[in-house]
Amino acid sequence: MSDLNPILSSSAQSIEAYQQAIEQSTQAVMQWLKQPEMYQGKTVAELRERINLDFSPEGLGNETAIARAVEYFLKDSLAVHHPQCVAHLHCPSLVVSQAAEVMINATNQSMDSWDQSPSATIIEIKLIEWLRTRLGYQAGDAGVFTSGGTQSNMMGLMLARDAFFARLGHSVQQDGLVGDLRKIRVLCSDSAHFSVQKNMALMGLGYQSVIQVKTDECSRMDLNDLAAKIDQCNANGEQILAIVATAGTTDAGAIDPLRAIAELAAKQNIWVHVDAAWGGALLMSEKYRDYLDGIELVDSVTLDFHKQFFQTISCGAFLLKEARHYELMRYQAAYLNSEFDEEAGVPNLVSKSLQTTRRFDALKLWMSLEALGEKKYAEIIDHGVTMAQQVAAYVTEQPLLELVMPPQLASVLFRFRPEQQLDDAAIALLNQKIGDALLDSGRANVGVTEHNGVTCLKLTLLNPIVTLEDVKVLLSLVERTALELLSK
Ligand SMILES: Cc1ncc(COP(=O)(O)O)c(C=O)c1O
Incomplete structure (x- = not known):
């Protein structure tokens, strides 16, 4: 058939x-x-x-x-929804997001031009307008859905670069990069996501262009060091394209001091991009929205809905404060966004995106907001943040566990610390082996990472159906696994 x-x-x-x-x-x-x-x-x-x-x-x-x-x-897939699956910023998905996928896939709309996605184009534009209001930007529709944080960060860095050169009277889009390219700099914290480095390399400027600013004991950007690094760049005749601040670092969930960074950058006319791939979920929050204070001041923002917004992969967005900067990446393709159509007011999202053919991922967020309502959405996001605080308190009470850092978003960094005297390298190896043994057994997926040089375990507690009891079960599994490893 x-x-x-x-x-x-x-x-x-x-x-x-x-x-x-x-x-x-x-x-x-x-x-x-x-x-x-x-x-x-x-x-x-x-x-x-x-x-x-x-x-x-x-x-x-x-x-x-x-x-x-x-x-x-299917049978050998990882059950991302399982309460013991907490290694990464990899969320279980909303049922309504699955329903949206059925429609997205069956209709196969492509977001590059109106004639390939009429209703979808309008829905995406309206959702971008709504997200901007939520962020605190002025009304408008400058922004687009993306494949995720890496692509959104790329857009921020690319537009920052092109706006910088435009101020010098040069069009990168038309004429390419000019001048002493080894003097171009981007500043971000030493805990920022590696996509900053990768994107700078893709832009032909190399990892060498990225200056890492020190962080405090909680992985937040150190403002004094930022100011010192800016001064140093200026003294060396280096050109700062952008500061990338992070709202929710991948491991620690740290949120840089956004307002202070934006104010410092404004004095020197430096573009600020905020990577809020994770922390952007707090735009929905009732309890924790103020963690993002100042985000409305920055030039561009990354949001990622396949993290703590519980959307299926992929689903992200890029928001741009001033629509005029979109001119920097404008390309008129006769078959997609002709002048004739534009003059007639036909919207074409291809002008706002790095992609041409593009999925209608916006539908997932749209349907989720409609189905859950803002209050319920806020609750399931807040759940993870509150849970991390409770788990951290519990960890500090356990004699064989050590909290490595107080939580900020929904992650808990800790390590197993045996009673017997072991040096740091042996404890690090033991914690690495705990993570590996748990996944090998199929019983749990716990992250293994480093915080300030300390190898530790990470619980990323996004899942809103996970209870404190579930996490206690997981922690006792961690302890049992550690003791078994020590007894070998
Ligand atoms: C802070 C941060 N930014 C960006 C990214 C990259 O996002 P994506 O995987 O959606 O490209 C991640 C991924 O975990 C992240 O944690």
């Missing part, structure tokens, strides 16, 4: 094939959701051995292809 009509279309046969394929997949997902394990605990070698391609000239048909995907992919 499905072999005869592989394309989704209006024919009865196609609709029947669609229904069969979706029902078979949905049934399999529902079965998989009922699995108690977080992960079946297979090693890299086992999965390599097990997973075999079967591409044949005749094809297997939808039904078999789906059944094979269940066998080779």
